Every structure is written in C-alpha cells, then in structure tokens.
Amino acid sequence: MTITKAACVGRPRGFDIDLALEQALNVFWRHGYEGTSLNELTEAMGIKKPSLYAAFGNKEQLFLKAIDLYENRPDSLFNTAFKHQYVADVVRGLLLGAAAKFTDCSHPQGCALINSTLSCSEASESIKQAVLERKAQHKLQLIARFEQAKHQGELNADCQPEVLARFISTLFQGMSIQASEGASIEELQQVASMAIAGILILYVNPK
Incomplete structure (x- = not known):
C-alpha cells in the first residue's frame, strides 16, 4: 500500500507504508520496544515524525502493527x-x-x-x-x-x-x-x- 498525496511538511511523496512498517519491525526486533527511539524509527523508515504519527499513530500503535506484520506473514x-x-x-x-x-x-x-x-x-x-x-x-x-x-x-x-x-x-x-x-x-x-x-x-x- 502506498500513500501518494501532495508533498507537505514531514510527508515524502510516494510514502510506502508496508515498506516503512517492515523497517520499523526490524528496529523493534533488534533493540526491543523500550530500547527503540522515535529518531531511530523515523531514520530507518525514511520519514519524519509527523508522517509516522499520521500513518501509524504513536510508538505503541506502530509497534503493535509491526508485530501484526511479523505474525501474519x-x-x-x-x-x-x-x-x-x-x-x-x-x-x-x-x-x-x-x-x-x-x-x-x-x-x-x-x-x-x-x-x-x-x-x-x-x-x-x-x-x-x-x-x-x-x-x-x-x-x-x-x-x-x-x-x-x-x-x-x-x-x-x-x-x-x-x-x-x-x-x-x-x-x-x-x-x-x-x-x-x-x-x-x-x-x-x-x-x-x-x-x-x-x-x-x-x-x-x-x-
């Protein structure tokens, strides 16, 4: 799934949610939930914090979505x-x-x-x-x-x-x-x- 909206602050054009979620999963997997910072997540996902919040909610919601991805493969x-x-x-x-x-x-x-x-x-x-x-x-x-x-x-x-x-x-x-x-x-x-x-x-x- 890909979001392709007009460019705005914090949201890159062509933001691929599935790919970003995969990258977030790997960060949580490597560092654990508490050991993972928002900066590490956004860097790995290639997005800014506003994009993370808009697409996934907060860190907890992002983690649960990442675990869903992991388990449902x-x-x-x-x-x-x-x-x-x-x-x-x-x-x-x-x-x-x-x-x-x-x-x-x-x-x-x-x-x-x-x-x-x-x-x-x-x-x-x-x-x-x-x-x-x-x-x-x-x-x-x-x-x-x-x-x-x-x-x-x-x-x-x-x-x-x-x-x-x-x-x-x-x-x-x-x-x-x-x-x-x-x-x-x-x-x-x-x-x-x-x-x-x-x-x-x-x-x-x-x-």
Missing part, C-alpha cells in the same frame, strides 16, 4: 508448521523451524515477539501485556492442535496437550535468547532435534 513459524497433516511433522516444523528462523541472518536474530519485551519496565506495561496476550494465544493454538492429534490417535493417552504446549513455548523462549546471543543454527538444531526425539518417543503413536 505466510511464512511465519506457526503458519508454516501448521500446514503439516501429521502432528509429528508439526512438532518438527515448529522446533526446527524456530532454529532456522531465529538464526536467519537476513533479519535480527531471535524471535521478534520475544525479544521486543525482554526488558520492559512498568512504563511499558501495556505493551508487555499485549505481547503476553499474543503468547497466550499461541499457546492455545498449540493446545488445540495437540488435543486434535490426541483425539485422532496420533498422540497417546500419556500426553497432556497443555504441558506439551508449555514445553514447546519454553523452548522457543530459550532458543530465541540463545540466538540473540549468537548461537548458530547448528547449535539450535541440536537442541531442537533432541526435544523432537523425546516428544516422538514419549507421546507420538507410530503411524
């Missing part, structure tokens, strides 16, 4: 993994996918959702709560998928979908932090493969 971690028919492949897709995406050098390392609020203070409580709500929704998605697999006989009676979902969410958190601290894809793949092997042995019924 067709190739996002959940969207890609949940395309698989069998739950074993879903688990592989989630964990090996996280290892690959969190270490992808084409963007900041780790998970944008996790990285953005690691050091939020009370001043950013509303942002922290918004991110926690999104993480809770992800957990509910995992629980629902595992409950479906259990009902279909893919997961055995010992599997507790809520516990398995919490386990995978915990792995995401740890893998994201490790990636942001410089862990390689090979190192995270080793962690993912170990977790996958344990899940398959403990809970997944043979086809």
Whole structure:
C-alpha cells in the first residue's frame, strides 16, 4: 500500500507504508520496544515524525502493527508448521523451524515477539501485556492442535496437550535468547532435534 498525496511538511511523496512498517519491525526486533527511539524509527523508515504519527499513530500503535506484520506473514513459524497433516511433522516444523528462523541472518536474530519485551519496565506495561496476550494465544493454538492429534490417535493417552504446549513455548523462549546471543543454527538444531526425539518417543503413536 502506498500513500501518494501532495508533498507537505514531514510527508515524502510516494510514502510506502508496508515498506516503512517492515523497517520499523526490524528496529523493534533488534533493540526491543523500550530500547527503540522515535529518531531511530523515523531514520530507518525514511520519514519524519509527523508522517509516522499520521500513518501509524504513536510508538505503541506502530509497534503493535509491526508485530501484526511479523505474525501474519505466510511464512511465519506457526503458519508454516501448521500446514503439516501429521502432528509429528508439526512438532518438527515448529522446533526446527524456530532454529532456522531465529538464526536467519537476513533479519535480527531471535524471535521478534520475544525479544521486543525482554526488558520492559512498568512504563511499558501495556505493551508487555499485549505481547503476553499474543503468547497466550499461541499457546492455545498449540493446545488445540495437540488435543486434535490426541483425539485422532496420533498422540497417546500419556500426553497432556497443555504441558506439551508449555514445553514447546519454553523452548522457543530459550532458543530465541540463545540466538540473540549468537548461537548458530547448528547449535539450535541440536537442541531442537533432541526435544523432537523425546516428544516422538514419549507421546507420538507410530503411524
């Protein structure tokens, strides 16, 4: 989507909202919500502050729009993994996918959702709560998928979908932090493969 209005103070001609939002996402991803200044955002987005306010509202609204962009991409971690028919492949897709995406050098390392609020203070409580709500929704998605697999006989009676979902969410958190601290894809793949092997042995019924 592109805005092409007459030139005015703070609004460049041909201001591409989608591209600007992509640039804002990368800044939040790299520095976190509180660590990102408006000056850094406008510089990365190639606009002035009045354009930012006119197109996105304030910093908080811009951040939420950027996270929406991150999560709704067709190739996002959940969207890609949940395309698989069998739950074993879903688990592989989630964990090996996280290892690959969190270490992808084409963007900041780790998970944008996790990285953005690691050091939020009370001043950013509303942002922290918004991110926690999104993480809770992800957990509910995992629980629902595992409950479906259990009902279909893919997961055995010992599997507790809520516990398995919490386990995978915990792995995401740890893998994201490790990636942001410089862990390689090979190192995270080793962690993912170990977790996958344990899940398959403990809970997944043979086809």
